[in-house]
Amino acid sequence: MLDKEMANRLGPLVNNPELWEALKEHLNNLRNLELQGLAVATSELELYRKQGKASSLANLLKLKNKQQKLNNG
Secondary structure, three states: OOOHHHHHHHHHHHOOHHHHHHHHHHHHHHHHHHHHHHHHOOOHHHHHHHHHHHHHHHHHHOHHHHHHHHHHO
16 A cells, blocks of 8 residues: 555656656556466466456556545545
8 A cells, every 4th residue: 555655755756757658658568468468368376367467567557646646635
């Protein structure tokens, strides 16, 4: 969970448009690879792992919104 102290420490990353866009692009690429892997997963364990990774990457993509919400609220 993102607390206010961590949100402040991440501020320079998420508030720098150039850095944030580069990170977002990288995270989206990783997430797409995991989603493609879901389509060809051959075991239940592999499926669950890929779902977890995709979910974690999606949460990272929401980092800027969470950081702004904590600092504004």
